[in-house]
Amino acid sequence: MALNWYRFSSPATFYPLAGRLVPLFGWGAAVLAAVGLWLGFVVAPTDFQQGEVYRIIFIHVPSAWMSMFLYVVMAFWGALLLGFNTRLSGMMAQAIAPTGALMTFIALWSGALWGRPTWGTYWAWDARMTSELILLFLYFGIIALRQAIGDPRRADRACAVLALVGVVNIPIIYFSVKWWNTLHQGASVKLTGSSMETTMLAGMLVMSFAFWFYAIAVVLARVRTIVLERERGAAWVAELPEARSA
Amino acid sequence: MLEVHDLAGRRGHADLFAGVDFRVPAGGAVVVTGPNGTGKTTLLRMLAGLSAPAAGEIRLKGHKVAPFAPELRAAVAYAGHLPALKDELTAEENLSSLVRLAGGTAGPDAMRSALDRVALGRRRSLPARVLSAGQRRRIGLARLALLERPVWILDEPVTALDAAGIGLLATLVHDHLDRGGAAVLATHQALGLEPSRVQSLVLGG
Amino acid sequence: MNHWHFILGAYGVTVLAMVVEILAARARRRAALEAARAGADAPVPGAQLSGTGGPG
């Protein structure tokens, strides 16, 4: 069955579809997280060097991956909006920004708490953590720009341009910070030690999927709300069961 | 020359107008009127290609045009609320700058005679800052006379003009229609154009 | 402060942040539904066109 993308690109048909997907991905995330934590805390051994604190890796790495992945996805939806003028992609980009910023914050927070016992400080200007901090500023920039622009149409398109300029700059920022870091500090300390235990790797991968499913569930839930906010006057909103009752 | 089909305009959540259809033939004009806030400016900005309509389409010489389309930019002379002048530049510098921006050639004598025609000859080397609103608006009229654009879109062109200025504007528009140009004006001022050439569009009816 | 404090700190804040995000999303959804229930906007004003439209 050739999936007709255009049929789903209209908010009215997308709204119920997203409604069915949210619980699916939500529970999926919960199950995956349970398995991941079980792998991470029960199966994975105590590290001879770092003891227990390395277990923070199971949220630090997935959230760092998600923070960059979500920015790229947001830029993708932005490009789609500028290219094809599909309103829904603008709403998707808007829905992603807060979750992306949250993932970046989690990565920074967990990294700091892991760094304190390992390196003695919460912040050590490590290359990855520094670029993560700049990524957080980029997210705040997108969110602040949207708040400053009242009209949703202009906000979508302005944030799309900013996200595209940002996504081109992310690798450049990462490269320049790494360059700066090695010039001043030598190679940064490897967080994960020499070779990854298979169970650690498995735990991290499962947790990454858990984070991914969580992000999809929250973003889809938020985009449904944005659709409601923007299509307030539309007829199909009035007939919605939840809009009619109470 | 310019056709509009089922045009709709929104600002934020508010729908301004919908289902607007009209055709502006060569030599014809449409005068848009209506109470404040009914979207006259929004409609004119759409026709000039500055903003995208919420629905419907705009055709120039039969071809559908999107905002900022090159053919639209080449065909339209747009005069918005603001007279588009730089306070630091003199009247003559402003005029030549705007004409060259529109792709025209701005020889000094053409500038001087254009300014003479709008009774700004003696003030051409004064910075725009010191000119009155009416005088600044006249620089806009001189620009219209110099630009050879088939479609004029004028938003409240009479603001700040005195009686002589309005006469000047009426002559300009009249000659423009004679030459086979088209015009869309948002104004409540009677410009003495032959009723046979003019359509009236009332928004918010 | 042994390692378990830091682990708890990292995981605790993560879960807290996610719960806050979910609650915020639900609150925003309730507000949107309230607004939707407030009824559709005023009818869209039309436009009257008159006059012959000139020669040609």
Added chain:
Amino acid sequence: MSGMALRSPAPAAFEAAAGRTADGALAGLRWAAARDLRLALRSRAELGVQLLFYVIVVALFPLSMTPERNLLATMGPGVLWVAALLASLLSLPRLFATDHADGTLEQIALSPYPLEALVAGKVLAHWLTTGLPVALLAPLLALQYYLDAGSVAVLVAGLLLGTPILSLLGAVGAALTLGLRGGGGSLLALLILPLYVPVLIFGAGAVDAARAGLGATANLSLLGAGLALALVGTPFAAAAAVRIALD
């Protein structure tokens, strides 16, 4: 009607006018650069004020820390570069905000010349009136930081390559925040400063690398590559942002 009969070009002129859509991107660039330079020179005082801002910021750091020679020498390049960033940031509203306010930006966007070329011309004028003077003034201010001749040379080379990137990237931010509350100030800084980080790192790092004997060619060539990328990409992003702002 009392108005004199106006000269009216023959109908044939309409087709000619339409046909003569100036495809000259260069003509558009020249128009914008010449006009903006003339406007900037007409308000020279404002340019002077912005340069003085650069000078004052650079002088603040020794006052806030120590006049001690070695420390100042190590942090000199960084201070001069951060001050260059802030000077560029402060002068960005001049790019579009005044044109947006007096209606000329609409005429610019509606001109037959490509908007990307007009924006590039405005950015060139902005760089000539902010970035270039900052780069030329740097050697004088470097004296306050006891920088040796070699470091000053690398510093100025870095600034000459880096400040145009600041103007180009800044133009995108300025266009995005047109007409917004706090648009020219903190919002613009939040949007643009993260994007300035690579320029800052390679620019200031060039002097450190030179002093460490590693040579600054790597840093300077990366800045050059960044400039090339910015020259190709940002005019299109800025033009798109202007059109979005005018919508």
